[in-house]
Amino acid sequence: MLLDALLLALQAIRRNALRSALTVLGIVIGVAAVIAMVTIGNGTTAKVTADLAKLGSNMLFARPGQFGPGRASSEAKPFTQRDVEAIRTQLRGIRAAAPIAQRTAVAVAGPESRSTTVAGTDNDYFVARDWRLAAGRQFLDGELRAGRAACVIGKTVRDKLFGSADPLGQAMRLRNVACEVVGVLEPKGQSSFGTDQDDFVLVPLRMLHRRLAGNTDVQTILLSARDGTDTAKVQADVERLLRERRGIAAGAEDDFSVRDMREVVQATIATTAVLTGLLGAVAAVSLLVGGIGIMNIMLVSVTERTREIGIRLAIGALEHQVLMQFLIEAVVLSLFGGLLGVALGLALAAAAAAAIEVPFQVDPGIVVLAFAFSALVGVAFGFVPARRAARLDPIEALRHE
Secondary structure, three states, X not given: OHHHHXXXXXXXXXXXXXXXXXXXXXXXXXXXXXXXXXXHHXXXXXXXXXXXXXXXXXXXXXXXXXXXXXXXXXXXXXXXXXXXXXXXXXXXXXXXXXXXXXXXXXXXXXXXXXXXXXXXXOOHHHHHOOOOEEEEOOOOHHHHXXXXXXXXEOHHHHHHHHOXXXXXXXXXXXXXXXXXXXXXXXXXXXXXXXXXXXXXXXXXXXXXXXXXXXXXXEOEEEEEEOOOOOHHHHHHHHHHHHHHHOOXXXXXXXXXXXXXXXXXXXXXXXXXXXXXXXXXXXXXXXXXXXXXXXXXHHHHHHHHOHHHHHHHXXXXXXXXXXXXXXXXXXXXXXXXXXXXXXXXXXXXXXXXXXXXOOOOOOOHHHHHHHHHHHHHHHHHHHHHHHHHHHOOOHHHHHHOO
């Protein structure tokens, strides 16, 4: 009996192929939109997580000032190199502590020039950020102590200034300071925030202080916790030590901030997950619109086939058989639209992921859920027209013109 009802439903769909195709289109768009939006959202989350992981493992960073409404970070006094040395010597959980001071400068090599970021630091920077050298070496102890004009460059600076030539041992100029290229960093590419992580130059901190900045300020301290160490404890220890060194009274607010990268990662993932859910929910609305379209077409179909229904009921068809016939017709339309929607959604997600350079991460659960929801839409919105057909009076139906 179920097979007969299915065959009758397919015949009715074929008789009105164009109308059926237009009805299915709403379901196709709804399912495709849900799958595409959630898949792209998952890929974006994965990319953001990977980009944040590139910043370094078990990493924390300390900056002068508190950030937020009504909190002016410019009024807080900067850190010093002595603060960094105190963290290194007094806190056991620290694997590396790298001071950073930055300036913008024009780098010049031969006829080529480029405005870039110059960061003064020491060799703990490479440890804290898990950043390896593609060529050359790190700074020598003598270079760090004397503030010698040596530099390690990112891939972007290398490509723009030296092209395919070997930059090691070559001279480049930062403002009016000539320095020797001693190393080239491995590329890390674009961050999820659109910044080029390879467009900068590293120099010894003392060299930047003396020859570019004209002060001894440390703007940021990058911290890397030892493996197996609780970063929350390290964060609390750093805050306690910095409060003591900066003379902050008990109960007074910190004039600096220490952030754990795990908190940043978790907050970013939570934000992207919420946005993905919102996009999926908005896309799911089109599924409801598609279901309303199915109900509308099925009601029209019942009206057009009133005499057919009357004949079937007059010759002995039962109400539940008529109900089953129209309900199966609605479900078949929804399932067919669901299958097309899954294929279209995955194709759109793959194309979009390639275009915006995020991983193509399919969530099988979302695919199954979207397909099952399309079937549920067929049942829910097809039931009312099917019940209306099943409850027709055979005599009145036969009189219908």
